[in-house]
Amino acid sequence: xxxxxxxxxxxxxxxxxxxxxxxxxxxxxxxxxxxxxxxxxxxxxxxxxxxxxxxxxxxxxxxxxxxxxxxxxxxxxxxxxxxxxxxxxxxxxxxxxxxxxxxxxxxxxxxxxxxxxxxxxxxxxxxxxxxxxxxxxxxxxxxxxxxxxxxxxxxxxxxxxxxxxxxxxxxxxxxxxxxxxxxxxxxxxxxxxxxxxxxxxxxxxxxxxxxxxxxxxxxxxxxxxxxxxxxxxxxxxxxxxxxxxxxxxxxxxxxxxxxxxxxxxxxxxxxxxxxxxxxxxxxxxxxxxxxxx
Amino acid sequence: xxxxxxxxxxxxxxxxxxxxxxxxxxxxxxxxxxxxxxxxxxxxxxxxxxxxxxxxxxxxxxxxxxxxxxxxxxxxxxxxxxxxxxxxxxxxxxxxxxxxxxxxxxxxxxxxxxxxxxxxxxxxxxxxxxxxxxxxxxxxxxxxxxxxxxxxxxx
Numbered sequence: 001x002x003x004x005x006x007x008x009x010x011x012x013x014x015x016x017x018x019x020x021x022x023x024x025x026x027x028x029x030x031x032x033x034x035x036x037x038x039x040x041x042x043x044x045x046x047x048x049x050x051x052x053x054x055x056x057x058x059x060x061x062x063x064x065x066x067x068x069x070x071x072x073x074x075x076x077x078x079x080x081x082x083x084x085x086x087x088x089x090x091x092x093x094x095x096x097x098x099x100x101x102x103x104x105x106x107x108x109x110x111x112x113x114x115x116x117x118x119x120x121x122x123x124x125x126x127x128x129x130x131x132x133x134x135x136x137x138x139x140x141x142x143x144x145x146x147x148x149x150x151x152x153x154x155x156x157x158x159x160x161x162x163x164x165x166x167x168x169x170x171x172x173x174x175x176x177x178x179x180x181x182x183x184x185x186x187x188x189x190x191x192x193x194x195x196x197x198x199x200x201x202x203x204x205x206x207x208x209x210x211x212x213x214x215x216x217x218x219x220x221x222x223x224x225x226x227x228x229x230x231x232x233x234x235x236x237x238x239x240x241x242x243x244x245x246x247x248x249x250x251x252x253x254x255x256x257x258x259x260x261x262x263x264x265x266x267x268x269x270x271x272x273x274x275x276x277x278x279x280x281x282x283x284x285x286x287x288x289x290x291x292x293x
Numbered sequence: 294x295x296x297x298x299x300x301x302x303x304x305x306x307x308x309x310x311x312x313x314x315x316x317x318x319x320x321x322x323x324x325x326x327x328x329x330x331x332x333x334x335x336x337x338x339x340x341x342x343x344x345x346x347x348x349x350x351x352x353x354x355x356x357x358x359x360x361x362x363x364x365x366x367x368x369x370x371x372x373x374x375x376x377x378x379x380x381x382x383x384x385x386x387x388x389x390x391x392x393x394x395x396x397x398x399x400x401x402x403x404x405x406x407x408x409x410x411x412x413x414x415x416x417x418x419x420x421x422x423x424x425x426x427x428x429x430x431x432x433x434x435x436x437x438x439x440x441x442x443x444x445x446x447x448x
Contacts, residue, residue: 005307005353035349036330100419105343189418
């Protein structure tokens with residue numbers, strides 16, 4: 001376990017505390033994943049730097065057509081925010097099915113991303129929303145597209161021993177956009193997903209546009225089905241087209257056999273079914289999340 | 294921090310968890326430790342009104358916050374309306390999970406005095422009970438809701 005636990009009052013102070021401990025320190029936000037990792041001996045940090053008291057870490061705003069979120073927004077805050085429920089129900093619904101209520105009260109969006117599990121619900125929604133994360137380091141600040149954020153199971157392009165994720169943002173969806181989140185798990189609540197699908201698209205004069213489909217866990221990172229998205233672009237939102245896209249989706253994924261989640265063959269078929277359901281709801285104008293058991 | 298309304302000033306180790314500080318240093322053993330990995334909900338306490346899992350909550354996070362444990366619900370020997378409802382609905386068998394359940398229900402009713410059945414189920418989803426099968430617990434919540442609607446306190 002760690003030998004020191006420090007609170008940063010600003011992003012600069014967090015960066016300085018991390019730098020001072022030269023790789024021996026790492027950030028902690030809610031800690032609902034990190035504490036367990038430390039208890040299992042999977043985290044060697046000697047010093048934890050808590051960022052949850054930095055002002056602005058919990059903001060939820062809309063500005064210039066974008067939704068702006070502090071990286072320390074908790075899942076409960078995201079799920080209950082009136083702004084997000086109205087403007088980004090995909091994200092608020094995804095946050096509502098993470099863990100149990102006590103975990104959602106503490107766990108943060110940044111933590112969900114940095115833990116970098118491929119099927120993390122909030123991460124999947126943020127990838128489908130074409131989100132970006134602002135990352136501060138001693139060299140300055142940069143925006144990382146979330147589609148390039150994940151680098152493998154538990155790995156990402158932010159180094160929590162030297163960098164701080166400060167803000168998340170994504171373009172607000174226009175009124176012709178729809179989004180759907182489909183989730184299958186062994187139980188309705190408090191269970192990791194067997195499979196998760198998030199889909200976002202505009203439907204203009206009956207045709208799909210700007211389609212984004214994310215499936216997980218079928219690879220070490222959340223998987224954007226770009227070929228499937230390209231296939232749908234400009235096509236009529238009809239049951240036939242959706243079925244064809246779903247078949248294409250199933251052919252594009254190669255999930256592993258898993259004792260927890262079922263065989264690869266089963267989950268490949270499942271990907272087709274869940275992409276079809278998500279697209280049907282996008283085409284039909286529904287906007288909410290749905291969990292299957 | 295304040296614990297159950299009382300200011301508490303205490304030095305803790307950097308890697309201590311709130312559940313251990315409450316139990317071992319403050320003697321508030323009503324908070325139970327079940328799984329120690331954030332699965333079972335037995336260790337639930339309120340921090341600034343939010344239900345959290347105290348067995349994986351670094352104690353230092355509680356600095357300056359208001360903590361409420363199961364002991365803090367009882368006033369002058371009288372049970373809280375939620376506790377009394379659990380007794381009357383026979384919602385406890387071995388009782389180990391009960392303080393955690395009572396705390397999440399208290400947090401729910403503080404925010405939402407008229408929850409739907411779905412909202413009750415959602416609030417209870419982070420707590421495990423291996424005895425009751427949950428039905429009596431749900432009945433206890435509904436009983437507490439009725440009594441609160443009928444004018445508050447314990448009967």
